[in-house]
Amino acid sequence: MTQRKLLLGARLKRLRRDRGLNQSAMAEQLGISPSYLNHLERNQRPVTAGILLRLAESFDVDVKTFASEGGEVAGADQLAEIFADGILSDLGVSRAELIELSDNAPTVAEGIARLYTALRELHRQPAGEEGADPRVLITPETWVRDYIQAQRNHFPELEEGAETLGQGLSDPLSVAEPLRRRLKEAFGVDAKVVPPEMLDDASQHYDAQRRTLLLSGLLRPENRTFGLAYQLALLEFGSLIDRMVGVARPPDAGSRSLLHMSFANYAAGAIMMPYGKFLRAAEEHRYAIDRLCGQFGANVEQVAHRFTTLGRSGARGVPFFMLRVDPAGNISKRYAGESFPFSHFGGTCPRWNLHAAFQTPGQTIRQIIETPDGQRFFTISRTIERPIRPDLRDDSLLAIGLGCDLKHAGRIAYSDGLDLLNTPATPVGPACAICPRMQCAYRATPPAGRMLAVHENRKTISPYPFIPA
Structure with missing residues (x-):
């Protein structure tokens, strides 16, 4: 890593933007001058091993991933899918160009992805529905999903708070009971399981005025537990979640609300399965899902989702x-x-x-x-x-x-x-x-930007044979 020049300006700039910092604030945390950071971000200076270590210490950055060649490979893959679309495929943009764009101009790449997403959403609108605000064409679900993935589905601030709280709620006989007690003792909230008819189409409802959490009787036991943890997360980490949403800068009210709920869901899982304890158990039991479900009172989906969040540095x-x-x-x-x-x-x-x-x-x-x-x-x-x-x-x-x-x-x-x-x-x-495999009997659509090789006297394994590039 130290034998080659690491020109990581775009990644440094993106990290700074994601943390809501200006150059002076980030430079202070790294112990360098703002002008030196400016040179790093412009790729006028290479990132040294010392800077990488300070990034790891100050921003919980995985040095190997941050400094790896190829940059944001997922960004290049996403761009490849976009430029394979029929409206762009004739441009013949090479893989190398896409990697260069995603690595050196990630904000531009993100802009292209947003425009393409909006175009796809526009095509899904009912015929005759005109005059829609183009800003709503990127759905809240799409924006939140992309934001969470950009953070590698790991949020250190939530992990730290949830781990401290979750460890204090440990009970070998019940996961739900200490959550219920914490809601009552710390916030005066009563939790009740009620007939589904009382909740209409909701699975749970918190009545802030009466300080009562109502859980549907149709919920499975593990999901009732998660419901308790979700409500506890909202009350325990409300100000932290608000701050994280503010840093993320969602584009509209719908995205803001969905991101807020997603952070609370994340914290609920982290409360039920505290990071250190869960990681040790996962390694000990070699990621056997049912064993972990039994130990943490969670269901298969909750454990599987938790697997994807284990990105703590070190x-x-x-x-x-x-x-x-x-x-x-x-x-x-x-x-x-x-x-x-x-x-x-x-x-x-x-x-x-x-x-x-x-x-x-x-x-x-x-x-x-x-x-x-x-x-x-x-x-x-x-x-x-x-x-x-x-x-x-x-x-x-x-x-x-x-x-x-x-x-x-x-x-x-x-x-x-x-x-x-x-x-x-x-x-x-x-x-x-965008799949380059030629001999595939499962191919459902022809490959974008490729000349078909269909011949009336010859049928191939693939329904859409094509001439290789």
């Missing part, structure tokens, strides 16, 4: 990515502790066994997959039940998929018995429109 867990889908293939959650091998704007590759989990409810499906660039991932998929079941029909299942770089698979119990080096990997791709 105490990192396996960097998992996670998706949640319904039987129709709609993605309702998408988190990554590190890289994410699938499409940012579309769905998943049909060759990944995530959707096959619906055929074997309750069982864990494991699979080694390989992306077009040769990177291999170890993945597991399984069904989960919805937090609340409004009727008796048997349609309450969702599926989650977890994965990590294959080099981490030996740390995971589900890899036992697999020859990780010699087991054939299933070739997968990001999205059909």
Whole structure:
């Protein structure tokens, strides 16, 4: 790392902006002059090993990730998907150009991504709906998801407060009971389980005037516990969450409210599963989900989501990515502790066994997959039940998929018995429109920007054969 010049100006500038600092404030924390920081941000000076160490100490930065070559690879992947669209594919923008843009002008890259997202949302608007404010075309869900992912789904301030609180609420017999007592003793809040008819379409409701938290009787036990932790997070960390939302600068009221709720959800999970205790248990039990569910009184989805947040500097867990889908293939959650091998704007590759989990409810499906660039991932998929079941029909299942770089698979119990080096990997791709794999019988759409090679006297394995670039 010290043998090459590290020109990391764009990443320094982005880090400073994300922390809400001006150059003088950041320079003071790093122990350098504002003019020197200005030179670093303009790539007129290389970042030294000493500066990297100060970044790690002052801003909880992972030095290896921050200084790695290639910059923000996810940004380049996202740009590749955008420039594969039919309206841009004829430009023939190279991968090298996209990497250079995401690394040296991340704000410009983010602007391109926002415009493309708005365009996609515009196409989804009902016909005849004109005159909409273009600022609302980037939905709150999209903005919040992208913001959380930009932080690698890890928020040190919330972790610290939740860990201190969660450790003090430890009870070997019940997770929910100490949460209930804390709400009552610290804030005078009574928690009650009530018939669902009292809540209409809500699963829980906090009556601030009566200091009462109402939880639906249809909630599963682990989700009642999470409901208690969520309300406690709002009361314990209200000012901190408000400050974090302010730093994030959401573009509208809807995004602000959703981000506030997302931070409270994050804190609730961290209260139930305090960082240090959870990481030690995860490593000891080799990320066996059911074992961790039993120890922390959580459900499968809560534990899986917690896996993706273990990014504390000096105490990192396996960097998992996670998706949640319904039987129709709609993605309702998408988190990554590190890289994410699938499409940012579309769905998943049909060759990944995530959707096959619906055929074997309750069982864990494991699979080694390989992306077009040769990177291999170890993945597991399984069904989960919805937090609340409004009727008796048997349609309450969702599926989650977890994965990590294959080099981490030996740390995971589900890899036992697999020859990780010699087991054939299933070739997968990001999205059909940008997938370069030619011989794929699962291809659903032709590749963008490629000339089709269809011949009337010859049928190929792929329904859309194309001429390679």
